[in-house]
Amino acid sequence: MPDTLDITVEFTGGLEMLFSNQRKHAISLPSREEDGNPATIAFLVRYLCQSVMKDRRKELFVLDDTVRPGILVLINDADWELEGEDKYEIQKRDNILFVSTLHGG
Amino acid sequence: MPDTLDITVEFTGGLEMLFSNQRKHAISLPSREEDGNPATIAFLVRYLCQSVMKDRRKELFVLDDTVRPGILVLINDADWELEGEDKYEIQKRDNILFVSTLHGG
Amino acid sequence: RSKRRWPLRKEEYKRYGRQLIMPEIALEGQLRLRSCSVLVVGVGGLGCPAALYLAGAGVSTVGLVDGDTVEESNLHRQILHSTEKIGMSKVDSAAEQLRSLNPLVNYVSHREHLTPQIALQMFDRYDLVLDCTDHPTSRYLISDTCVLLQKPLVSASALRTEGQLMVLNNPPRAAGDVTGGPCYRCVFPRPPPAESVTSCGEGGILGPVVGVMGVLQALEAIKIIVAGIPKPFDADRNIDISTVGREEASDASAPTQDPPSLLLFSAYTSPPFRSVRLRSRRKDCMACSASATITRASLTSGSLDYAQFCGVVNPVSVL
Amino acid sequence: RSKRRWPLRKEEYKRYGRQLIMPEIALEGQLRLRSCSVLVVGVGGLGCPAALYLAGAGVSTVGLVDGDTVEESNLHRQILHSTEKIGMSKVDSAAEQLRSLNPLVNYVSHREHLTPQIALQMFDRYDLVLDCTDHPTSRYLISDTCVLLQKPLVSASALRTEGQLMVLNNPPRAAGDVTGGPCYRCVFPRPPPAESVTSCGEGGILGPVVGVMGVLQALEAIKIIVAGIPKPFDADRNIDISTVGREEASDASAPTQDPPSLLLFSAYTSPPFRSVRLRSRRKDCMACSASATITRASLTSGSLDYAQFCGVVNPVSVL
Numbered sequence: 033m034p035d036t037l038d039i040t041v042e043f044t045g046g047l048e049m050l051f052s053n054q055r056k057h058a059i060s061l062p063s064r065e066e067d068g069n070p071a072t073i074a075f076l077v078r079y080l081c082q083s084v085m086k087d088r089r090k091e092l093f094v095l096d097d098t099v100r101p102g103i104l105v106l107i108n109d110a111d112w113e114l115e116g117e118d119k120y121e122i123q124k125r126d127n128i129l130f131v132s133t134l135h136g137g
Numbered sequence: 138m139p140d141t142l143d144i145t146v147e148f149t150g151g152l153e154m155l156f157s158n159q160r161k162h163a164i165s166l167p168s169r170e171e172d173g174n175p176a177t178i179a180f181l182v183r184y185l186c187q188s189v190m191k192d193r194r195k196e197l198f199v200l201d202d203t204v205r206p207g208i209l210v211l212i213n214d215a216d217w218e219l220e221g222e223d224k225y226e227i228q229k230r231d232n233i234l235f236v237s238t239l240h241g242g
Numbered sequence: 243r244s245k246r247r248w249p250l251r252k253e254e255y256k257r258y259g260r261q262l263i264m265p266e267i268a269l270e271g272q273l274r275l276r277s278c279s280v281l282v283v284g285v286g287g288l289g290c291p292a293a294l295y296l297a298g299a300g301v302s303t304v305g306l307v308d309g310d311t312v313e314e315s316n317l318h319r320q321i322l323h324s325t326e327k328i329g330m331s332k333v334d335s336a337a338e339q340l341r342s343l344n345p346l347v348n349y350v351s352h353r354e355h356l357t358p359q360i361a362l363q364m365f366d367r368y369d370l371v372l373d374c375t376d377h378p379t380s381r382y383l384i385s386d387t388c389v390l391l392q393k394p395l396v397s398a399s400a401l402r403t404e405g406q407l408m409v410l411n412n413p414p415r416a417a418g419d420v421t422g423g424p425c426y427r428c429v430f431p432r433p434p435p436a437e438s439v440t441s442c443g444e445g446g447i448l449g450p451v452v453g454v455m456g457v458l459q460a461l462e463a464i465k466i467i468v469a470g471i472p473k474p475f476d477a478d479r480n481i482d483i484s485t486v487g488r489e490e491a492s493d494a495s496a497p498t499q500d501p502p503s504l505l506l507f508s509a510y511t512s513p514p515f516r517s518v519r520l521r522s523r524r525k526d527c528m529a530c531s532a533s534a535t536i537t538r539a540s541l542t543s544g545s546l547d548y549a550q551f552c553g554v555v556n557p558v559s560v561l
Numbered sequence: 562r563s564k565r566r567w568p569l570r571k572e573e574y575k576r577y578g579r580q581l582i583m584p585e586i587a588l589e590g591q592l593r594l595r596s597c598s599v600l601v602v603g604v605g606g607l608g609c610p611a612a613l614y615l616a617g618a619g620v621s622t623v624g625l626v627d628g629d630t631v632e633e634s635n636l637h638r639q640i641l642h643s644t645e646k647i648g649m650s651k652v653d654s655a656a657e658q659l660r661s662l663n664p665l666v667n668y669v670s671h672r673e674h675l676t677p678q679i680a681l682q683m684f685d686r687y688d689l690v691l692d693c694t695d696h697p698t699s700r701y702l703i704s705d706t707c708v709l710l711q712k713p714l715v716s717a718s719a720l721r722t723e724g725q726l727m728v729l730n731n732p733p734r735a736a737g738d739v740t741g742g743p744c745y746r747c748v749f750p751r752p753p754p755a756e757s758v759t760s761c762g763e764g765g766i767l768g769p770v771v772g773v774m775g776v777l778q779a780l781e782a783i784k785i786i787v788a789g790i791p792k793p794f795d796a797d798r799n800i801d802i803s804t805v806g807r808e809e810a811s812d813a814s815a816p817t818q819d820p821p822s823l824l825l826f827s828a829y830t831s832p833p834f835r836s837v838r839l840r841s842r843r844k845d846c847m848a849c850s851a852s853a854t855i856t857r858a859s860l861t862s863g864s865l866d867y868a869q870f871c872g873v874v875n876p877v878s879v880l
């Protein structure tokens with residue numbers, strides 16, 4: 033197993049403003065978590081917070097160690113609830129999309 | 138080399154009406170033309186006319202042995218002129234989209 | 243017999259001819275449109291174009307809900323209103339303009355903000371609801387009401403250069419019936435923190451962005467109406483819900499549904515549109531599961547505090 | 562000095578505030594909108610929503626071209642018109658409605674069908690053109706005129722449940738400059754056989770389908786205007802074209818363009834939107850290549866017969 037997984041992470045619905053105003057990020061994610069288990073979405077969220085997000089307002093992205101309410105997580109264009117939520121094990125070339133819901137009208 | 142190439146062929150802009158009113162077709166295309174050369178778009182167009190199209194109005198799809206004016210051919214979502222037009226050699230899992238231009242407004 | 247041969251009036255054939263001749267609509271679709279009442283909640287950037295195309299298509303009734311008046315800052319995107327109508331009720335301004343486009347449609351004015359106390363009674367007379375509002379509190383309230391009354395819901399939102407669209411509770415089956423479409427709470431069981439909610443007034447909005455989403459709402463509504471909306475289960479008859487659900491689910495004549503999806507639009511992204519697949523109904527949904535806790539009584543009594551649920555510190559009007 | 566600090570009038574800040582506060586527009590974008598003239602050719606299902614959102618956004622001038630009058634069968638989709646305006650010129654009907662939405666914009670009425678003889682003179686006073694027409698003859702004529710005058714062109718079409726959108730001749734460089742965007746002839750060098758051309762009258766059209774495409778045309782136009790349209794090269798100065806082209810191409814201040822693409826929309830397909838990549842300028846294009854044969858003189862003299870080119874057997878009005 034390689035040391036890193038090359039994946040694409042995207043942010044939309046305003047979340048991109050928390051990530052250097054960049055919608056699409058090519059991420060080389062460590063393929064194993066700290067404890068040696070395969071990298072999951074939960075690990076990716078921690079990784080993004082620690083290593084990618086420069087904005088200090090972490091509470092606009094995470095709450096109680098997972099993504100905050102009002103953010104949809106899509107794994108290869110499907111709701112993460114269809115894939116095992118934050119326990120989903122990330123595969124190389126996965127596309128993970130974080131969507132903040134909009135409320136304006 | 139396998140005997141057939143499994144590809145997806147799609148029709149839109151009204152062309153689907155010439156193909157049993159079905160937009161998306163899974164096609165197993167012979168991987169070699171009659172003369173032994175690799176299958177090209179030109180061969181695919183002939184194949185569609187002879188083996189898939191049941192409508193008799195062939196002139197609404199082909200003219201002078203190629204697709205008629207007013208039809209765009211897209212190879213994996215790019216204009217076929219970016220890929221070598223009808224000489225492009227088809228690869229397995231290719232998506233070939235035929236779009237008839239609309240004029241209404 | 244002559245009535246059966248010419249089920250539409252001459253002026254209706256003329257006016258709707260260009261959609262009638264399409265096999266996707268045809269006479270049956272037009273008759274379904276003509277017998278369908280649609281409620282548009284919010285007559286702003288989404289509600290204006292949505293109501294225009296619904297009225298144009300010839301639904302029976304367009305209901306309009308909004309407690310606001312027209313302001314100058316609305317007019318770059320709220321294209322049903324006009325400069326001379328600044329200060330007028332948005333609902334009245336819209337109804338006047340819609341009537342001049344198509345006088346064959348009934349327009350019902352609800353000049354008030356939506357509240358839990360009035361929602362059930364108001365929604366009951368409509369067959370389908372469009373959520374064109376701009377705050378999480380109203381989005382949860384509208385969804386809960388649609389689930390209780392078994393109405394399909396077309397929900398859209400927009401901010402800055404982006405828009406989102408979902409068809410919810412479609413098919414509109416009874417709570418506990420897993421073959422029904424997901425509701426807003428299935429997708430978002432917990433509301434976003436109040437500090438993450440930005441309105442168009444604060445964040446800005448590009449007119450055609452919200453306009454595209456509103457027109458797409460009208461389109462989804464027309465597609466649902468033309469496919470045929472199942473009659474809601476009558477809760478007063480007190481039939482066992484799961485049985486009714488199963489019967490409905492096995493109805494072979496029911497049109498097949500697209501799987502639930504969310505359409506994302508971003509004006510400055512390439513490609514601008516993206517469709518993603520949503521989950522089905524949540525087994526523990528407060529509104530639409532077998533263990534639902536939201537009831538007609540809890541809604542009407544006001545025991546559900548949507549503003550508090552959404553963490554609104556300063557009370558605001560729900561709509 | 563005070564003029565520089567408050568470059569917009571108070572009512573403009575009010576009216577356009579919700580788009581002004583967005584970084585994508587900002588004050589500079591609003592000033593560019595206010596100094597930009599847009600020509601909408603065709604005031605039907607595409608032109609109505611396109612003109613509404615352009616007027617809402619506050620362009621300097623909206624020009625409207627159409628020789629037709631309002632008919633009852635238009636009203637399910639041509640939402641600028643209304644029942645009491647049946648029989649009135651579409652251009653006049655539209656201008657009246659647009660003026661009531663936003664009186665700060667100038668509206669110019671061209672109550673005539675577009676012909677090769679008048680196209681150059683008509684287009685010359687506008688900065689950007691929207692093709693909202695419904696026939697190949699007008700599509701070729703509009704594209705050729707835009708290439709000759711170096712105007713960007715936003716072209717859309719719709720039929721039944723489908724729509725298509727392209728931004729052409731953007732950037733609008735001189736013929737022979739390969740850094741310019743492709744024109745309509747680059748994408749479709751030969752016209753479709755006349756028997757394959759179906760109009761909305763014959764094939765039918767769903768209102769919100771053409772509505773979505775028209776709103777998206779307004780959006781693309783606003784994006785182009787706000788990014789800044791380069792001043793056209795003045796052919797009368799007789800400067801070597803290739804040099805001018807290269808100079809323009811190396812202009813670092815020019816905004817980067819999205820590669821040319823075609824947006825496909827299909828209301829009953831999942832996903833409904835699809836973007837595909839188009840070719841760049843064609844080396845042998847009759848209109849925009851170094852070997853172009855279409856000139857101002859050939860257009861104005863009427864030596865180009867668009868109806869014959871498109872194989873129209875019974876002469877029809879071009880628009």
Ligand SMILES: [Zn+2]
Nearest residue numbers: 425428527530
């Ligand atoms: Zn639910």
Ligand SMILES: [Zn+2]
Nearest residue numbers: 744747846849
């Ligand atoms: Zn060209």
